[in-house]
Amino acid sequence: MKKIVFCFLGLLAVLYTASAQSYTFNHGPYLQELSEHAVTFVFTTSDKGFSWVEVKPDGGEAERHYTVRNGLRDAYNTFNVIRVENLRPDTRYQYRLCSKQIADFQPYKVTFGDSIVSPWRRFSTPDPKATACSFIALSDMHQQPDKLGRLLNQAGVGSADMIFYVGDMMNYYDNEETPFxxxxxxxxxxxxxxxxxxxxxxxxxxxxxxxxxxxRYVPKSSGKYYGAYRVGDIMFIVFDCGEDKPDDFWVYAGLTDFDGYRTEQAAWFGELIRSKAYKSAKWRIVMNHFPPLSHMESDNPERHGIQDITDKFLPLYNQAKIDLMISGHTHAYEFMSPDKYDRLTFPVIVNSTESVARIDIDGRTLKAKVTDTGGNTLKEFTISK
Structure with missing residues (x-):
């Protein structure tokens, strides 16, 4: 009897180990850089493998897409970034992930293990003639995914077209699982x-x-965190503010040059606002983790980054006919308006750690609503053109 029990327990242990080590998609997929003609899929597998994405328009035939670098398809990896191009604007697509585990990779022989396929999922490419867009913006969640979920649901994430995470979604990055x-x-x-x-x-x-x-978690074709994105007649401009303290502050150990990086972005923005794409946009929305003005004392080292933004960007902001800026960083909600701040020509929503902004643009009307984790409305306003 004891032998039977031991054999049964041993079998259970083997089955449990096999189950625990089964090959799976363990993070994602999620979409990045969705445009009228392209989209990027990001996902991971539990072990090294060879992965691809199958994409098809509704009612169409599926095509395989791989990441190819210098003639080699990505393989023997767990982190997958696959860019699919030549899509049609304003079109509904379906996609699924496919992967084969690589059990052994020798110079002249590759041994595959399990094969896995995800369910079909859907996405739609934007309409270049769209005059309406709904988006959500929030920041400073600092590794609190449950609160993030509550705020997203409260703002109606199901009916939003885009979501902007305006910085400090983590405390710091020292583990590849942290962003997930x-x-x-x-x-x-x-x-x-x-x-x-x-x-x-x-x-x-x-x-x-x-x-x-x-x-690598948020891949960009430009290779830059900052950039401009046109969705119909709406132009979104995203900046990368860098650190808040001076580059020579002791904690950075001489490893940063954010003053130079912000100068680079200011020069880029100066060129952007003279472009036809920018000038022809009906709405111009700016996202920057730092607000454009600081309330901190002048000798506070944490003021430096915001002051650099004020010095280098604010004159450009005021020339650029911005309709709305959304920021964070301070952990305190504020609505900065030209009525209150004579140095501004545009309104700024500064989200706190407990607030979320929902913006709905339809033709010549922008409606904004900011709420907190308790469901209370902090600010609601309309801009008409």
Missing amino acids: RSFIDKSVELFASEKPFVLVRGNHETRGNMAREYA
């Missing part, structure tokens, strides 16, 4: 497999011994 646990997994659970989030890097995302690898 902090906000990406929750985003996938709620929306990110079918519509994109746009990450606006905050000062906390520049911290930690893996911060220089953060870009």
